[in-house]
Amino acid sequence: MISFSLLCLVLLFPHRVIAQASPVFKNEKSKKVKITKAAEELSNSLDENDEAKIAQNYEKLANEFLNNGDNSKAEEYFKRALNSYTKLKLTDDKTRVTRSLAKAQENQKNFDSAIKNYEVAGSLAKDVSEEKINLNDANRLKNAANPASQKDYVDSNIELLKKEKKSQEVSEAYVQKAQNSLDLKDKKVAIESYKKALVYAKDKPEDVIKIKNEIAKVYVEDNQFDKALAINEKLLSDARQNKDYTxxxxxxxxxxSLYFEKKEPEKAISSLKEAYDISFQKGNSAEAKKSLSSLIQYYKTKGQNKESMALYEQFFENFEKLIHSDTTLIDAKTFQITEDKIRQLEKEKDLKDELISKKNTFNYFLIGSVVLLLLLFLFIVKALYSIKIKNKEIALQSLRREMNPHFIFNSLNSVNQFISENKELEANKYLTSYSNLMRNMMENSNKDFISLDKEVEQLKKYLDLEHLRFQDKFDFEIFVDETLDAERVFVPNMIMQPHLENAIWHGLRYLDQKGFLSLRFDLKNGKIIVTIEDNGIGLTKSRELKTTNQKIYESRGLNNTKERIDLLNELYKKNISFQILEKTGEEQGTIVEIVFPLIDKI
Structure with missing residues (x-):
């Protein structure tokens, strides 16, 4: 009969009470109000589909469950908060909630999950101290079988949390230290740690009560019953004064329990009966069941079945009254309705998110298609542009190489002339200089710009060759502005050579006396001015003396230069200019001027 009655009680009145709203239990009412309010706020945020508020309210409700000792529910809502914060990519919030989740799992002895989440919280932490705190907790749990190893991690956390001024966590850390000391059989340090925990928990009365009860337990284990009784009686007196019936x-x-340990069963029974009576009077079925179970268990061990039956009959007679006065079941049902609403709103939110996701997927697909087409168009444009640029580069290279045949023809004629005149030394010298020049020209044939020192070297070798052939017709000089760094400054490759050739072949070689050819590189206002000046017969007289083929070649040479300059300007945006002037007045001759910006890299 007794066993059956106990079974009935267990079925009717579960230990865990989700939410109560009894007007006579102050702390319970406060807890219930907070949980109910947090649940309503969560419901509203889900209805609004505001992800940030949803995450905050999940966390808030989880913390209320954690404070109420319902670690299973706390874990459930911390996980949901974590999912929302993950969606929002809020690292600081993820770190905080992951640590709270680990605490809820640790309280349920789910150490593997707790360790994992402490480590995750440590890896997410931006602050070094916060990272160390989480890793200390992970290592503390990993060494659960070795209390001596745990001590250093707990002590480290106490110091770090003190620096961070996290009072509640300092209190929790001191409680951990006390429990660790008990595992190490050091009751003195355990009591000292609990007392230090009280200092940091002074703003949380419920935690203070829990810690004081733990101190009383340590005194009981150490057979210091008077100290334990003093603590419990003081707590009982405070509860009565505050009308905190729970x-x-x-x-x-x-x-x-303390009196049972002290072998004073009469006082123990008296306390249990008083607890049972208050539970009945105030409509707290959970505590009534707990007190009744302890009483029946005691009577059963003593073989006092009549007493246990009398208690059961009394309970059964007052059962209906207890049910009517206990709001636990009503409040549990009310919260269940709220929680069902939360679940429904979560399903609606998931559906909305899924629809939004599908819509976004379609939009992304559409945008992606447009972007792909745009990229394809840009690729085609770029390809066409590259082809155009490549064609221009080929054209430029072709124009640059177009100058060589005439020069090669003239050079070979010169060698032939030296040989016919039996001037073997001059022919040999000429061929050596010519081969050196041609080698330099071949090395640089694929470059649009070369350094000034290399260009000057090529032009000097060319002028030396022409001077070797027409040494009685002209002298020459090359001047480079000393402010120009010839090794770093770049100039168009072989763009001056055709004009030097024209000056010699169409101006200076027709003179009766020895002429002069000047090539200057000057730096003015950030621009390089190349001046080719001769005192030959001039453009007008030169045209009169030229054959038809010579006129065609000169015209082609000028066009070649203009085309090269145009292509260089298009490809490199260098704004190169070119002009040919005939000297006027008594002085005869021609001036060629090429201007381009100072170029220090290509």
Whole structure:
């Protein structure tokens, strides 16, 4: 009969009470109000589909469950908060919630999951201290079988949390230190740690009560019953003074346990009966069941079945009254309705998110298609542009190489002339200089710009060759402005050579006396001015003396230069200019001027 009655009680009144709203239990009412309010706020944020508020309210509700000792529910809502914060990519919030989740799992002895989440929180932490705190907790749990190893991690966390001024966590760390000391059989340090925890928990009365009860337990284990009784009686007195009936019932139950330990069963039974009576009067079925179970268990061990039956009959007679006065079931049902609403809103939110996701997927597909077409168009444009540029580069290279045949023809004629005149030394010298020049020209044939020193070297070798052939017709000089760094400055490759050739072949070689050819590189206002000046017969007289073929070649040479300059300007945006002037007045001759910007890299 007794066993059956106990079974009935267990089925009717589960230990875990989700939410109560009894007007006579102050702390319970406060807890219930907070949980209910947090649940309503969560419901509203889900209805609004505001992800940031949803995440905050999940966390808020989880914390209320954690404070109420419902670690399973706390874990459930911390996980949901974590999912929302992950979606929002809020690292600081993820770090905080992951640590809270680990605590809820640790409280449920789910150490593997707790360790993993402490480590994740440590890896997410931006602050070095915060990272160390989480890793200390992970290592503390990893060494659960070795209390001596745990001590250093707990002590490290206490110091770090003090620096961070996190009072509640400092209190929790001191509680961990106390438990660790108990594992190490050091009750003195355990009590000292609990007392230090009290200092940091002074703003949380419920935590203070829990810690003081733990201190009382340590005194009981150490057979210091008077100290334990003093703590429990003080807590009982405070509960009665504050009309905190739940705390009063719990302290009476704790006192009964203490009296049983002290071998004073009469006082223990008295305390249990008082706890049972208050539970009945105030409509707290959970605590009434707990007190009744302890009483029946005691009577059963003593073989006092009549007493246990009398208690059961009394309970059964007052059962209906207890049910009517206990709001636990109503409040549990009310919260269940709220929680069902939350679940429904979550499903609606998931559906909305899925629809939005599908819509976004379609939009992304559409945008992606447009972008792909745009990229394809840009690729085609770029390809066409590259082809155009490549064609221009080929054209430029072709124009640059177009100058060589005439020069080669003239050079070979010169060698032939030296040989016919039996001037073997001059022919040999000429061929050596010519081969050196041609080698330099071949090396640089694929370059649009070369350094000034290399260009000057090529032009000097060319002028030396022409001077070797027409040494009685002209002298020459090359001047480079000393402010120009010839090794770093770049100039168009072989763009001056055709004009030097024209000056010699169409101006200076027709003179009766020895002429002069000047090539200057000057730096003015950030621009390089190349001046080719001769005192030959001039453009007008030169045209009169030229054959038709010579006129065609000169015209082609000028066009070649203009085309090369145009192509260089298009390809490199260098704004190169070119002009040919005939000297006027008494002085005869021609001036060629090429201007381009100072170029220090290509």
């Amino acid at each position: 705390a009063e019932i719990k302290q009476l139950q704790s006192l009964s």
